[in-house]
Amino acid sequence: MTTFNQEQPQPQQPNPEEAKRNTVVDTIQQLGQTAAPAGESNIFCMTIIGQVEGHLVLPPQNKTTKYEHLIPQLVAAEQNPKIEGVLIILNTVGGDVEAGLAIAEMIATLSKPTVTLVLGGGHSIGVPIAVSSNYSIIAETATMTIHPIRLNGLVIGVPQTFEYLDKMQERVIRFIISHSRVTEEKIKELMFKTGELTRDIGTTVIGADAVKYGLINAMGGIGDAIRELNRRIEEKRQTSPGGMVQ
């Protein structure tokens, strides 16, 4: 068959056997060794990028992370004995409240060590996800925007609408304060601060400030995240009776 990419002969959605053979041949040619670099990892890595997509399919110009992908993955991570730690990498602009909180709750209740790393941005609903792990790390240049939930869609101008919104907000705030060192006063101060953001009320918290306010545990990068996760995995191996179950 003809392909667009002439340099690389295309796999015909190869059967596993054939794919394996090809990979081995490729590895010998490219790396001069027979062992393929791919293998099983004891770390489970989830990237949460773009919009957190929940009950509504977003238009295609959005890059999305879908909760129907993440939730079963987290179930698998919890259940699979070969997986010893979970790394969550965040670069998100926010998204669906319910989906975000669902993911955050799932991460928070995993029995395995979890580390989150905020790169670029962990805005809005990304904040509860960022704090949901055992240990959270933020890159020096990464930002987190903490702002109130805005009403959208059909709004009925009655006091109950405001109460509903307040409840939604309360869910997010309560989750953040119960999973990080930040105080309720501080998070509310950041959330309702005026004059800092041009579009709205709220605060942009950058790297070191997130650590200072107690939202995030430490500043660092991927090296620190993997090191911390490995340390926690090792610690868990030591404490769990009978060692690791394979």
Add this chain to the structure above:
Amino acid sequence: MIQYTVMPLDVVMSGMEDMKDHPMEVSVNGITMQVQPINATQASIVRIISPNPQDYLNPQYSPGRVIAFQPVISNSPE
């Protein structure tokens, strides 16, 4: 449903009427990936969605790679 995001809602929701260009989601050898069909027989990989970091090292599934992607003709009507 409440969107809690820093992106303006009109930006998020623009193109809602025209949802044709969504990449398709397929599973190849157990790895979920998004592919964009190019023609009747081929598709290119947009991204793979896998929690195993080692899957991203597999050159067969690197983004942009063109894979054979064929509609299956079935005689039994749906």
